[in-house]
Amino acid sequence: MDYALLLNDALPADASRQQRLYLALRAAILQQGLAAGTRLPASRQLAGELGIARNSVVYAFEQLASEGLVNATPRGTVVAALPLNTTGLRAAQTATAVLSRRGGAYRTPFREPETPAAFTPGVPALAEFPMARWQKRLARHWRDAAVGDLGYGAPAGEPELRAAIASHLRGTRGVRCDNAQVFITDGTQHSLDLCARLFADAGDIAWIENPGYHGALNAWRTAQLDVRGIAVDADGIAPGAADWREPPRLIYVTPSHQYPLGSVLSLERRLQLIEHAQRHGALIVEDDYDSEFRRDGPPLPAMQGLVADAPVAYLGTFSKTLFPALRIGFLVVPVALAPLVDAALAQCQPRGRQIEQRALAGFIRDGEFLAHLRRMRKLYSERRDAMIAAIHRHFGDLAEVCGGSSGIHLAIRLPATIPDATISRQALAAGLVARPLSAYRSGAPDSASNGFILGYAQVPASEMDAHIATLARLVREHAAGK
Secondary structure (H helix, E strand, O other): OOHHHHHHHOOOOOOOHHHHHHHHHHHHHHOOOOOOOOEOOOHHHHHHHHOOOHHHHHHHHHHHHHOOOEEEEOOEEEEOOOOOOOOOHHHHHHHOOOOOHHHHOOOOOOOOOOOOOEOOOOOOOHHHOOHHHHHHHHHHHHHOOOHHHHOOOOOOOOHHHHHHHHHHHHHHOOOOOOHHHEEEEOOHHHHHHHHHHHHOOOOOEEEEEEOOOHHHHHHHHHOOOEEEEEEEEOOEEOOOHHHHOOOOOEEEEOOOOOOOOOOOOOHHHHHHHHHHHHHHOOEEEEEOOOHHHOOOOOOOOOHHHOOOOOOEEEEEEOOOOOOHHHOOEEEEOOOOOHHHHHHHHHHHOOOOOHHHHHHHHHHHHOOHHHHHHHHHHHHHHHHHHHHHHHHHHHHHHHOEEEOOOOOOEEEEEOOOOOOHHHHHHHHHHOOEOOEEHHHHOOOOOOHHHOEEEEEOOOOOHHHHHHHHHHHHHHHHHHHOOO
């Protein structure tokens, strides 16, 4: 055995030599390059051969002995007989490395850089967040923390944050709730997973808007629900009589700013949906993700508060209004379900981050949250206007702008002959994230689902024109048949 070559080939390269020697010998034994009964060189001899300290060799031998891979005998250190054949272990692991049917149901139609690029949807203007004030608030809460705050915390979330959110929702979104109906989650995706697990059984019918949000689609599919895509038009989700013949258990909607097309669910449709849900025992899951940033008029009240005891679970997040790394969202459930959800979460809810939750409660309670929203509404209006102007300037009649009245993204529709998925990949290579609308479509493609979703919150108005010009050039090249 060429131990010097074995050491040089060992990984990781940045480990110490004694660690690399241990890992190299361990791998050789497990893969039976060093067979059972093989006597290893004496520690002094091997150290001289490798040009390392004898203690490094002793360390490696002791580690191997502690794992039962070598034995110390009168004739020296000997490779032990392994209790199983490991020669095919790596191949066997590879052969069995498959996801379950639930795991395989996750769909990721696009892969994007971890650091947001221009037009990444759902990313707020992070550079505009009042970082210094937030850091001071966090530091103050950590100074006031006690030993008990290092535990797991309440499953439903910190009481003062639940109270602050309930008060905010009652005053700004028209939500009918008390503190006990509000549950703190790790964000919208976590809330959706909870809804799928707590409010439906495998095989139950669950509706999603078509085209619609992939996070909801993944939550429904991985819970083994029977997912049905319901068409969306200019007034939002539009279920017909045929759809109601097999009523759903769950109905996912984004009424304030339909994702991805941006339509607003009309009042008539909202009331009809609530009436049918009550009649058929369905639960509406209202994702109010972009409601705080409506520009064409005041924010529309939430569906949840339109009628008393509406069968609506209301979802919200601070990822869009503050910053995604906060990982705090909330779920508001009907009053009759609140004690049942509270009991269930005591068994399955990830808990912790009490300090961050208390800091956020104070941020809301002291008016800083609303002040930040006001600043962001003005900024996002400027950036949206710059994007729309650039689209008109560079795309002309080739693109139709949709959904710019609210939120922090809009959509553009393109002729069906233009391959949005192909251009999306080319745009990513140019440093732009232009998610293809066709990826959000359930079933056969159609002309309404061809184009891009473009986030504008994190793109300065001064840079908008150049980025849109790049995207338009790629589109026009395809339109011209190049």
